[in-house]
Structure formats: C-alpha cells, structure tokens
Amino acid sequence: MNIYENMLIKYNEFTVSRVLYVDSVDEFLVAVDIKEDKWPYMCSLAKIIEDLKEKRSGVIEDTFIRLVNEDNISTAEKEKRESSWQVVKFVLSKAEGVEIYISKYRTPIIKEATKLFGLSYNTIKSYMIKYWRYGKIKNGLLASYNNSGAKGKQRMAGAIKRGRPALGGSMGININEDIKKMFIKGLNKYYYTNKQNNLKTVYELIIRDNFVQEYIKEKGEKIPILKSSSEIPKYGQFYYWFNKMNSTKKEITKRFGERIYNQQYRTIIGSSTQEAELGPGVLWQIDSTIFDMYIVSSLNRNKILLRPVLFLCIDVYSRLIVGVHVTLESFNSYSGAMLALINAMTSKVEYCKKHGIEVTDEEFPYCTPQTILTDRGELVNSQIETAIQNLGISIQQSPAYRADYKGIIEQSFRLMNLKVKPFTDGVVVNGKSKIDRGEGDYRLKANLTLEELTKVILKSIIFHNNAHVLSEEVSREMLFEESIEKVPLKIWNYGVENKKGLLRKLPADVIKVNLLPSEKAKVTSRGVLFRKLLYASDYTLKEGWFSNARIKGTWSVQISYNPLDLSTINFIEDDGKTFHTLSLVEHLQKYSNKSEYELEEYFNQEKELNEKAKEKELSNKIKLFNEIETIVENARREAGDNKDNTLSNRKRLSGIKDNNRAEKELYREKLVFTKSESSVEIVEEANKNIEHKDMKHEDNDLKIFGNVQEEYWDDIYE
Template sequence: MEICVNKMITDVETGTQCLVLWVAPGNEYGYWYDLNSRSRKPIRFEMRAVVEGENHNLYEVSPYSTPTLGTADDTFTEKERIHRDRVWNMIQSAVENEPDIYDGRKRSSILKKVAEENDIKPNNLYALLDRYWRSGKTKNAFIPDFAKRGGKGKSRKTGEKKIGRPSLNTGTMGKVITDSDRKNFAAAIKKYYLSQKKISLKATYERLLQDFYTVQSEENPEKLKLLAPQEVPSFRQFQYWHSKSRDVVNEQKKRSGERAFELNSRRVLGKSDFGLMGPGAQFQIDATVGDVYLVSQFDRSNLIGRPVIYFVIDAFSRMVTGMSVGLEGPSWAGAMMAIANMAADKVTYCKQYDIEIKESEWPCHHIPSALLGDRGEMESKNADNLVNMLGIRIVNAPPYRADLKGIIEQHFHTINTNSVALLPGSVKPDMSKRGGHDYRLDAALDIRQFTQIIIKCVLYYNNHHYMEYFEKSEAMMRDQVKAIPIQLWHWGIRHCSGALRSYPEELVRLAVMPTAKATVTGKGIRFKGVFYSSDRAIRESWFEKARSGKSWQVSISYDPRDMTNVYIWNQGDKSYDVCSLLDWNGKNAGKCLDEIVYEQRKEKLLSQQLKVSETEAKVNLNAEIDSIVSQAKNMGKGLPSKSKKERISQIKENRRQERESMRMTESSVMMDTGNPAEDPQDHHQAAAEEEMSPTLRMIKRKLEERLRDE
C-alpha cells in the first residue's frame, strides 16, 4: 500500500476520515488531519500501524479532492484572487515550515511570529490553517466564499457616517472618505511614495496632509494649520486605501528601479529549498523533436514530418514519470498531455497502445512538489493553474542555464541515439549530400506505432537501465542500491521524503487545460466560432434568455487537440459541466482547434473571392438595366403631348386594352407553334373573342391576316 500526501485514510469501523498532510523521511511516521473533528490539530500516526490496519481491512485508502482543487484560475473574480494572494503571502512561510507546523508547541511560536509581522491575533491564523489543510494544501484554499455571504448586489452608503470601527477617543482624526480624498491619496502616492527616494508610507501621509488638508494660520501666515480632526483622514484610513489599491510590481519598480526589481523582487514561483530531497521533490519537463519521420495513419504514402516528444522525469531517481508523443509544439498542448500522463494510471495508459504491464513496472501516478521547466510553456498563463489548483511550484531555468535540466537532456540523448537512430526514416546527417538517398522516403512508422516504441523504451529505461554516471549518496551505498531508476524510486520513497502527492486523474487533466471565455448566445455557447450546448444550459433556459435579452460570457476549459467537448465552470459551487457540440456543428467533432481555425479562414477567403465576382456581376446588371431604361425614355420622345389629367384618367382603360393586346399576341404565338385543335384553351379564347369590342375584333383580324401573309 502506498501512503502519500493528500491520501485520505478512512477508519472502516468508525467512519473517521483523516487526510495525510506529511510523511517523514523513511516513512516511519507522518501527520494526518481528522476531517471529522473540530480540534484543528494535526495528529501524528505511525506508518506501520496504518499499514497493518489496511492489511486487516481496518483502513481504506482513497484519493482526496475538494471543489477549489478542481477550479481554474479564470473562474475566480479579481476580488477573490486578490484576497487569496493576500492571505497566501501572509501564511505561506508558516504552512511550508514542515514538519514543525504540525507539532503543537512549535506551531504556536510559528503562528505568533506571523501574527506579529501582520499585526493580527494568532488565534485568527488557526482558521486559515484549517482551510489550507482541508483543501489538500493548495493556495486556492483561501478563495473567499463570497457566494455564501449576504449583501450581494447591494451598495453601501458612505455619505452620512464614517464606515469602520468607531474611534475610542474623541478629537482624533478620521472622516468619511470621498472620491476627492481618494484622488488626493493617489496624487500623494505618485508624487512622494513611487520614487527612488524610498520615502516611507508614514512620511508620504504627512506630505499628503501638507498638500491637501491644511490652511494658512491666521496667527502666523508662514505656518500651516491642519483642518478640523473630523475633516482630516487618519493614517489608518490612508494605509487601508493603499493596501487595497497598490500595484506591488509597479511600486517595487518605481521605488527600486527596473534592474534591482528583476534581481531582488521579481516573482519567483519556485523555491530553492523545497524540502527534503527524494522522489517527487522535483520533476523536470522538456520536449525534443524526434529524429525520425513518420507516415500518416490514414494514408501511409503521406509523410507527416517528425514527432514532438515530451518527458517528465523525477530529478531524484531519474524515473520517467510522464510522457507524450504528438505533432504539436513544442507548445503547451504537448506539455499538457505529458503533465496529465504524469498523474495517470500507467497500466491503463499502456493498455491503450496494446501493451500489457503490471503496476510495479511503472508505479508513477503522482504530482511533484516542484516542476522545473525551460522558460517556455512553464511561463505561460496556462501554467498558473498548476500553482493555484494543485500547489505545484513552478521553477524556470534562467537563460543560458541548460545545465539545470541536465537530467532530462541526458535522457533525450539516450533515446534519440540508442533507439530512434535505428528506426526507418530516422534522420541521418551524412545522407544530406547531393545525390544521396533521401532518408525521409524510408519512413514506415505512424505516430501510434512510434508511441508504442517510446513506451517500450521508457519501460526498459525505468526498470533495467543502469546509470554509471549516477552519484550515489552514502546511505544508498550503505544499502547497496543499484543505480536503476525504479530501485532508486522505491528506495527514496522508503528512506527519503514524502514529497509525492496524489490527485484524481480528472482533476489533473482539468488543471492543465487552457482556460478562456465563451459567449452564451441564442444559437448556443459560442467559442472560436463553434457552438456548444449542455444539459444545464438547456435546463436553465440560457439560450432563450440570451435571445430575449443579451449574451454574456462564461469561463471554460478546453483541450485544443479535440474540440468535441469543452468544460464550463460554475461560479457558485466551482463545479463544471461538459458542453457538447450542437448537431449542426458536428462537422467539428474530433478536430483540433488549429484545424477548425484553418477551415474558418479558408471559408472566409473563399467568401471574399466570391464577393468580388458577385460585385462584378451586380455592376453589369445595373449597366444593363440602365441601358433598357435609356432606350425606353428615347422611345417616348416625340409623342403627342397629353395633359396630366388625361393621362391619369385613362389608366384603367389603357390597362384593359394592353391586357387584351397581350392576350392576343400570346394566343397568336401559341397558334403558330402548336396545334389549335388540340389546344385546351381554345374555348377560353372563343369566349374571350365574343366579349371583344368591335375595334379589338378588327385589330385581331388584321393581325391574323398579316401573320398569314408572312
């Protein structure tokens, strides 16, 4: 049985649920947190007792998750993120002081120090610890429950009475803060505080009063006199406004300079002293382009280029803990799959590629304490969810320091040199000479077959590869541990740190997906020109509301490799719903985002091209119409003039005569081209002729005679 951080141990008899917070080096003991108790005190447990209890079916071990663990950062409001970050900055040093924070006597002194530094009561910190531990030790534990609080949507009036705690002493400064006061605060901060003179906030407050809240003294015009106390903001009010509106990054740059900020004050998501070294203390991730050309799975005569391979490797044991083979990247899409695979069940993963293995051959389904990247994908916004949702510290190697990722770089060299170089279609630099054989034409493997080969290589490497270059510790040498990744992995779990953590596979996949905003419209949930729907949207009449009112935006996560489904986040309970393509948008099922965008651009280009020919045809149509109109106007010239009244009064008669004439013309054409005896409309024409006036009968006879003569 594997007991690691974030596993939940359930007492079968009592139902008591305890969350594992920390495991000591050597796995002799650890601390867990009773989720059913209100004592807010971690409890020490002996590993041997728990193992024996599990063997006798007294304990059940299961993964642990909470709503905030599975929530993307874009789901939270700016106000919620500010609150979370403020609390985290205050308590981070305490919660990372492991294992002292779990010891009652040491915990008291740790919290006392934090309380003194932040001017709060130590007792208030215990509630924060409780939230942090119950949440699975992640930063998102401190997202406030604004949805559960009253007053939503209600404005607070600030014109009659000073808001906040009333002063204990009369005559002290303090007033109702207005927009004018806030402008004064901002002007003073900009003028005095945001400069490299590094004036203190207290001195800035004094300059604020000097500039905006004084008048000349009547007794001595050369001196200034403060306004009445009730008309002057207090330092506490000024301090509070500054803490709410400050831009820490801009402030540090203005006060220290750009270079000093980058050197001493820039954000560092990682932490060098990340704890005791061991499996899971740090994983490394990187990508390389495979030195082999592949063919298409659908038409093996088509070459599709070289694959992109991602590996995730444990820095302690050199164990490959995650991998992916694809055609994207190097990009976040490839890194996303490798990170998701890092926490996946490898038996199931290998089975997808028709490879049967045992759990013991690849026992890696954990997330690390820290993840070292290469200033590419790990610096993107998408990586923030790894920090906030899963509590992984992101460490980026600085420029020109590839040596910090030497472990994974060596692994790529091993794979490309010893395995890929022997495959058909592999890159051979010496064959690029003029007249030489083109090695690309030798390609025979598709991407699925190549992935099978890489999995086989990883299994060999993890279980059998002896690393002569590996520097063993004294303890390893004493225990005669072989420098094989899987043996180092098991030895490290038994004797070193408890840095490995376990999370549900679905949670990790959601954490690595990119997040974006989609729009609810009357036609569906629109994202990148594609429309989706969900059971919740239909149940709550989203589309009817959007059609009758106006559209609105929602937060989603999506997999750019397959846009069949997207995942929409619920602001209230921080859960998510699966959104599927609408039937009329089914042509996009199974397609990646790049394919969809390409097709949309192609259709737009075609539309623009057709628009040109359509416009040209419309121009010609207008010209032909103008020609006919001009001809008609010329035909009307030189005719006898009639008065307006005469022309208007004869419209009805003229229309009747024109209709009769048209009937006669049409009837004559039919008589000339058809068989009158067989014409089914003869009796109608005879009836019409009887109703003709004498004049029309004469015109008809003359017309018939003319046609006979011709």
Template sequence: MQVELNSVWRVHNLDGLADGLYRVLQLYAKEHTVILFPLLESKALQRPIKLDFDFFNEAIKAGHSELSSYELPYYQLQSEDDISENYLVKRDEKYRLIIDLVSDPSFLLDLVKQPRSKAVSIHAKAHSTYVQNIYRALNLYWKYGQERNALLPSYKNSGGRGKSRVAGVRKRGSPIQLSSPSIKVPEGVNITEQDKSLFLKAMKEFGLKGEKVKFSRVYDKMLKEYYAEELISAESESREALVPNYRAFVYWVKKLVPAQILIRKQTNQGDFDRNKRGLKGSATDHTEVPGSCFELDATVLDVHIVSDFQRNHVLGRPTVYCVVDKESRMIVGLHVSMEYASWRAGRQALINSFTSKKDYCAEFGIEIEEADWPCNHIPQRLLCDRGEFICQDAENLAVPLIGHLSIAPPYRAELKGIVEHRFNILNEKLVHELLGTTKGRHYIRGDRDPRLDATFTLREVTKLLIDEVLEHNSSIFNDLAKQSTLLIESGLSPTPLNYWNLHVKAQRHALSRADEAHIRSRLLPRIKVTMTGKGIRLNDQMYYESDHADFDTWKVIARNNGSWQLDALVDHDNSSFIFVRLEEVSGFTRCYLMKESANFAHRHQADILYFEDWIKLEKNKAKPSAKSIKRHQRRNQIIETAKEEAALAPSLNSKSERTKGMKARRREAILAQRVEDGEYQHHQAKPDMESDISSEHLDDKKKKVISMLKRKRANDNEM
C-alpha cells in the first residue's frame, strides 16, 4: 500500500513505537526514512519520530500498521469568510513564527537527529519569543494536517463550556421583568446541587412514566412533595418561600435530562417506534422490483352507507381493503364490504389482487381495458397485519399460493407505510367529500350527525373507489423517479402505472401468475348448497343453474328421489354466480343466478344478509291485527249460529234420508239463486221450472242432466 504525505496510520504491536495513531509528515527517499508524528490528545509537547521506510512497509504488509483517519475540529473546517477577523490575525501571527522552519525541506530530518535543535532556538531569538511557543505552534501544525488553519485558536471549551458552576451567594439569572415599578419583585434563590438532585428525582417519579406530562404538573407535584416544609413555614411567617421558581426548574431539567431520554421516557414503545424514532431510510429500501412485496391492510371507511333495498336504512361504515405494490405504489387490489377486518374479508381482497380487473370493473358497470389496470399477479412476499392472517386458514391457504407471508408486529403501522398512505390519499381526494362522511374525526357536540346525510349504497361507494384507484394509479409521484432510471430513459412520467408497465416489459419484476380457478378454489370460502328440482339452492332464497349437459337430468332426479348437498365456493362481492362441484370427481363449475332470483344479481353479501334479516324481522312482526281478530270472531259466530240452526232442524229417520235427492235439491237451489240474482224474467223462468218439475216424475235414466264446469285437478297447476 502506498504511503502518502499527511496520511494517518494506526500502529499496533510494532517494535519501537507505542500503539496509536501517527501522521506521515515527510518522506526522505535517499535516506529511506519516514517521519511520523504521534496524534495524542495530550497537552504535552510531542516530537516527530524517525522510522526506516522499509521497516514501515513491512509493518504494513504484516498488518501491524493500517491506514486510518483523524477527524479535524469543526472550527478548522470553516470557510475563510466565516472565520472572524480576530481569529485570522492570531492564526497568521502563529504561522509567521514557523513558516521559515516548515518551508525548509531538511528541517524535520535535522530535528529528529538532534535532541535539541539549534535552528529552533535561533528562530525563537530572531522573532523575540521563547522556544516552547515555537514548538506549540509546530505541534498544532503537524497534528492537524500541516496547513494554516491548524493554527486557528481553539476556544471550543474556553470559559468552562459544558461544565456546571458552583452556585454562590449572589442571585444569578435575569429577574422577572415588570412594567409597574411599585410592585416589588421577589429576589428568588440560586439552584444548588441538592435542588438539581430533587429536580431529577421529581422527573423520574412524576414525569418519565411512559406518558406525556407537562413540566408545570411535575413542578407542582415536586413542590408539594419535596418543599412542603418550606412552603408551610413561609406561609405561616408571611414571607416569600425560598424555593426554585418554575423557569429555573424547566431550565435545569432540560440540561440534566438529555432530550432523547425525555422523548423516549414520555411515550410508550409502540408510539415511539411509530412516530418518534429516527428514520433509517425509505419504505422501498428493501424492495427492488415490482412484485417483491405487496402490502395489505384494512380500515373502516370514513363514510356511512345505506341499504341497497331501502335507502332510508343506514347500514353503518364499510370496511375497505387495499393491496398495494410496495415498490411501484400501484394499488393492485380492492375490496369493500360490511365485514369487519378478518380473514373472511381479507381473502376476498387477495382474490381481487390476483385476478383480472377488467371483469371486476365490468360487474360495476365500469368499462376498462386490461392495460388500464394490468394487475392480476401473485407477489413474492405479502406483508399484512396479525389480526387477519395469523390464523390456520391463512397458513394453509394463502402461504402455498404466495410463498412467503410476513406478519407485521402489533402497533407498528409504520411498517406498512405505503398502504397506510394510500388510505390517506383516498380519504382526502374522495371519501371526505361524500355525503355521510365522518371526515375522520369523532362526533363533536353540535355537529350534524353524518348518518342523517348517508346517501350512497355499498355498490355505489365501491364504484367511486374503483374510479379513484384508477386515477391514483395514473397520478405522478416524484419518489418513483428516484427509484429507477427506466422512467427517465423512456421519457414517461413517474406514475405507478408507467413504473409497473416498464418494469414488467423489461422483465425486472418478481411477479407470478396462477389460474383463476386455482386461485378461487384456494381462497374462496367453501359452503354446502342443495341440488333441488328447481336448481341449486343457496340460503333458501337464491337458485342457480348450470350449462352442464346433465343438469336437467339431475333436477328430475332431485324432484322425484330427493335433494342432495354439493360443495360450493361463494364470492361475497358478487352473488350473480357461485362455483359448484357438480360431480364428486370433477372440479368447480361456474353456476349462474336463475331468473327467479334475478333481484339478487350483482348484490354484495351484505345486501343478501340485510334481506334475510329483513325477512326475519317481518316474520317476527307478523302479529294479528284488529281487523284480523274481528274476522276471526265473526267466523266463530257464524259457526256457532250454524250449529244452533242445525240443532233446531227436525230429526230424520235414517242417514240415507239426509242425502237422498241431493241432485234435485241442488237444482232447486241453483234456480232460486238465479231468480234472486234477477238473471231471468218471470215468463222465462216458468217454462223452465215446469219442465224441471215434470222431469222429476220421469225415470232416473231420462232425467235432464245439467252440465257443470269441470274442477281443476291438482296436477294441472304444476304442468
């Protein structure tokens, strides 16, 4: 390794030299000599040391001497313009004392050969000074790099800077300034070492307990705890209490308690890690390309929504899940539901992230191209919260699909800073402008209840969020330009969409894909449905059908031989379809909602649950009304009257006599009804009556037959 002038070397285990730092002052090639100067923090004067150059090189090769550095004082690193004129004058005076000596190439060589240099003595006499003054200037010059600023006056510790002074009798500090000269200002007391110890004790006892406490509160408790006797005595003697004032307390607390300790001890570990610790870098420092890490998180949306069936019924605030690519800031997945943050809702967000967005947007009436939201990929790693994914289902279902699942520690939201900031963006640009919004704050007395202004349904809020996500993915983020050179090389603006597309096109990503059927079979919740004669029944309200060739045959079998259960996968975002295992050895087939259940098409699971709850409540409210009770009483009265009239009728000799002549009596009743209704005139009714009466005397085979309307059979209605 090359040895250069002014270079600093750390020497250890070298014969003839003490361990420590040394600066190279001069190299003499002809004499094979190197001159070193020890860099010590001692005020004692030091002399340069002569060392054989070959010996020094061998020490370097053997590892006994290593290249190092020596930090210069801050006051020597200033520009000439920033140094005061007085300092420059003193520097130049010292430099004039030694300039002739340091300019002589042979001075150092002569100095190390002779214990006492005649040249220094002669030079001191010539400048009317003493030898030690010359050596002090030379020591500063050699120690700090052999340049003029090494001779600047060092006043960094002058005046006892940083050292506490012992309090005297005279009062220190500025007195309280009053505008009224007639008011006497108490003199106060100086702070003693005992007072300082009490200040520290009070802070440890009352102010450093893991929560923010005002200095005034600690000061008040300190006086009551440690200065109680003086305060009581001063009150009884009607004099000013000789206790430290509040300003002195705050001043000394800030001096005695380091600022970092004060910050750390006045908060808990979670809040310190989230909001107060020093930042170590950017959120994308540990991601290299799109797909390296997706962040998933949920929050309760700051807006109340209403039911899709009855808009005057408020459902509350929905939960929104966002999945964001950490590297590109691209929102790759979205899910909005009335579910609380859980694995049940989280897996729906994963399905949305891993599948086509064109089909997803089409379900809400938004037409886009695949290039508008080209995110249907699986990441290399997924970072999420403990609540949703620290469960057996996530371990068994999501991990085999994703590969690596990272669970953030509790109370460490800043570890998912990218997705957390997306929630802020969505709130500022959309949610806080909607009717029914809470604007992210608690209800304040006197404010209008935001629930009274709730207007949007879950489906409408989802449509608005989809449009805002598309807008976000096309917005400019300056930080993206610093992460990759592809954007500036291609001349494209730094948007998440451009960043994503460029890196995918250049094969600089960690994304992978899986078949949609495989994703849904892994993540969708599995339930039981029933095969019936109508179709596949779900929730006793919804029926589905399939294009399978044997589906009609299975309906016939179910109607005649009884229904059976099937495995199904349900997408809670859209009730228009489900995936059913129609045969025991087959995969899952997409089945579509039948026309009979068309009212449930494109409904979210929350709307289906609301409908079921509404049905239950309506059944529960179905109590007999006053009119219904009156009708029931009237029916009972008719029954009782009929029984009484029947009991007054004359008794018959036999049971056959009761039924004999039914047809004739029926004809008489019909004719009587016709006459009563005025259907026939009297002259029209007479011949008929005569013919009917005369026909009674005919033989039974010759009687006139009156044709009646045929009664419908029960099976006719079902054909």
C-alpha cells in the first residue's frame, strides 16, 4: 500500500492524523494529529500499513484544507498570513529532512526565531502546527476572518478609541496617519540598521522622539516628561502596525546584511539536478516552446492557424513527463503555465479520456512537487508566484542566459519534435520559418486541429514515460542501482519505493482554486453570465440566484475557470470549504469542450454571418416596402372605383359585425375547398351558407384545422 505525504488517516471520531514525512529506507513516518495542538509524532511505517490493511484505520478525503480564492481574501488576512509565513519559512529553512520534527533540532531553531521576530515560543509553535495540520501550504496559516464584519476595510481613526479597552482604565489613543508616519520614520532610523536593536527598544526610542511633552533640568541634566498615557500609543498597537508595514527583505538585508539574505532567503539558483537526487517529486522543471508545426481551425479546416505552444513539466529525478498543455495562448502566458501545472499535479485519467486515450494513474503518475525550476519566463509573475507558493511549492529561477540549467526539459522538447514531425503535415521545413523562392509553402499542408495534435502529443508522452529507454549518457548522471531499467516510469517507481521522502498530494479542488485564472461573472435571471455563455448548477437553483436576480437585479461573483474548456466554471462559498462547479445551461451545450480561443473565433464567425444577413435583410426589406406600397396603392384604386357614394358614413359603420361574419364564412369555405373546385363554386357555396346562418360547422372546423396544420407544418420546423 502506498503512503504519501499529506494523506489523512482516521482511526476513530477523535483521531485523524496527517502524514508529514515518510522514510521508506528506515521504515518510519511522521504525522500530526489534526484535532490536537500537539507537535508531530513518529511511528512505524509497517504498523500504519498493517492498521490500514486490517481496517483498524482508513484513508479519508481531505476536507480540512481551506479553499481560497486570492481575490476574495481581505487585506487583513493576507497581511496576517504573510507575517506568519515568514516565521514558518525561516524555521523550515534552518532544518533538513526530518530534523524539524525532532525536538532537539527544532527547539534551538524556534528560540532563534523568537529573537528575530519578537514572538513568543508558543506563538511560533502554533504557527508551525497550523501549517502542518492544514496541508503544509501557505494558506493553512490564514486566520478565520471570513465571518468577521467589515471584511478587509481599514477603520478610520475617530474620537472613540478602537479595539479592546486598555488595562488600568486608560482610554488609549487611535493610530492615525501622523502616528503611522512616526512609526515608519522610527523604524527606518532605529530598526532597519546593522545595530540590530530589538523591537521593544525601537518602540521606546520612537516614544522618546515624538511623545515628550517637555524637558526639565534636574541636577544639570535634561529630564524628559512624557505626555499622559492616554496620548501615547501602546506597544501592542506599534507591534500590530509593524507587522502590517514590515518588509521582510528590507528587514533582513538592513539588519543582517545582503550576504545573509542571499544565503538564506533569496530565490535559490543552483544545479538543476542536485536537489532531485532525493527522489521523485522533489524537483520539477517547467518550460514552453513554440511547436514546429502549423495547425488548422476546428471550426473550419480551411483556416490555417499559427504554430501552437507546448508546455511540459518533467520530474528531474526520473525524467518522467508529469504534465502537458498544448495551447494557442501567447508564449510564456499565465494560463498556459498554470494549466500545465494543474495537469501535472492532478489525475490525468479524465483528461486523456476526453482525447480518446485510456490511461491509469499508475501509467501517468501525479503529485505536488517540493520545488519547480523555471527560467525567467513562465513563472516570473507575482500572481503566479503567490499561487504556487500557496501550495507549499518553492520556485527556483535559472540564471539569465543559462539555458543549460534546464537542459533536461530542453532535451524533452527535442525528443517530442523528433517523434511527431516525421508523420505530420504543416511542419516547418529544415527548421526555417522563412520560405525561399520556389519552395512550396508548408503551411498550406496543415491539417491537424489543436485537439488532434494534443492527442498525438499525449500518446508520445505515454510512450516516453512507459517505454522510452534513456540514453547511456543521461543514465550515467542519475543516481540509482544499475539493475533498474532506464525507463522513466521504472525509475519513478524505484524512487517512490526506495528513496527518503515520498510523494505529496493535495486535493484537486485546492490545486485548481489556486492555479486557475479568476475573474468576475454576472448573476442574471437567465443564468451566471461569463464569456457570453450562461451557467447554472443545483446549488445556484437551490439558493435562488436567478429568481433573486430577476427581482433585485444582477450582481457579480468571483469564479475560476479553465481557459482550455469553458464547459464549466467554479465558485467557492465564502466559508472557503465548499467548491461548486457550474455547467453550461442545456441549450448552450453545443459550446462544450471549447476553449476561449475557439469560442471567440466561433462568435466572430457568427458576427460575420449576422452582418452579411443584415445586409441581405436590408435589401429584402426595401423590396418589401415597395411591394407593400404597390398592394396598398392597388387597394386604394379598387376602393375608389367601387365606392358607393350613396351610403352614409353611419350606414357603412353599422354593418361591421354582419360584414365580418359574412367574410369569415367566405374564408372558412375557401379553406375546405379542394383544388378541383373553381373559385365561382366557392363564392356560390359561401353565399348559400350565409343565407342559412343556423347551419352547424363542426365537421368543417375539423377539416379546417387539419388543412391549416398541414399548410404550416413545414414552417414550424424550418
């Protein structure tokens, strides 16, 4: 049985443990109790596996990790999370492997952190336990502010003292903009220096500089007289605003020097393989390239598209390709990188099935990596960095102009091109995008759609992972027993079974919420409107979203979405616990499995067709106007020629009902009249019926209904 990092094991209603570390070599694991504020504990790996097999315990779904959309987090939550994260990151950076879980190594590190950050031992302990209990991700440190009022709004200082009452009955003082400026000035003067003053001393110096009422002389010395305590900010207030305004980089650089910051805190740049020796999932590389092939539109194969962009994620230890994304998005785009990472960190069974490929998780593994190595393109973006770090993943950047640091994934791109290009059309000839005079235009040979090319690439990746034998040159650089087959999946499985540490997995919803792009959608009476499409779900119907929108008007909600497939969008409730998937409404199902690009192209085509139809409509409408005018003009002439001037206006108006009845009878007789009868017979028969007004017409009504239905049948279904 496979035990992986972050797995939840339940023994009873009161005991649920999260696996934090696994050592397959020495056969032990470290776990933390989800429901207790206690340090992690060690236990026998064999005992855990035996308990699972004997049903004394069981693996449960992870519902303890809070689903968080960055756009829905208040400023207060983000600031508190960041300050806690800096402490946790410092503690983790001081220990290697299992050391952080052992008291004799952990205690000195935490004592060092108390001095550096000015926090108590128990506060740092609570941060560490919270981080471990809630999935070893940054968002596990979020405070539970979602039920608090005035979410994310900073209160303006007024006459009444905010916050809890001061001890001793003192009213205290509100912190306004002037006092904050005093804090900033004092911190720059006394704290961000190489003197390394502690925070309490800095506070006292700020008070001395700004809150002295007067100086008196006593025995030849100037003695400061402070203002009353109700006019001086308390240390707790100063400490609160320090945490809101503090820059960790500035703090460490100014107090301890650039060298210490670069050694312990900056983004690490080093060998692209040295960390990966620990095993699978430790270090990944991600990169993108423009594929050497032109493709065609899925909506109209006569339309040639630009070359697609291929994103790959590769596990450095095993050379296994763990994630892929083929897109028409711009090179180094946010969505391209994020979708490749989502693909790498979640099961690909359903993804492959959409492309007609059957595969298992064992054939195409996944996990959440510890570190991702990238160049200065894909992940150099504050939004992306925040999203990835929230999942407990560190980012390493290769130096500028050093493509050799990512040689492993560059080699994968080369091999992918070699597998695909010989058998496809529309391929760039001889690596040249420029066409020489006299040469045929290879772009005109393009025939694969984006979906078809994706299927080809997926099959090539599955072959690479399960059957490709690594070259001797590559395998000599890798550290594992010579008896292992040099096939990526074989190496991956060997690493899982024999290397220290184990795969870490997170719920798919947590990964998607953090990595998928997020935007606003509008709740309307017809559905949730996004990208000109309408969405709904059982949840939205149950909550009465659409009826409320009809009564009270529309409003906006924050959603996340997959740009590659707009069949569904995702919504998270404010409690951060429930993830809802909204699907396209039934009459828009024809747009399922379409990307943003495809839908945009489709809507543009529809617009072009509508424009042409409108031009044709205008021409026909003008023709209609002429025809109507001709009919009316003829009617006027006929009416003028047949007008009986002897009839008064009153006489003409008094017979409207009788005239109407006679005309109706005439029309009814026309409907039941067969083609063999003449128009004269129609009129004569109609006149007879008018004279015999009591005649019943039930049989004629049925015939009329049948004839009318037959007459308009084709129109109904056109």
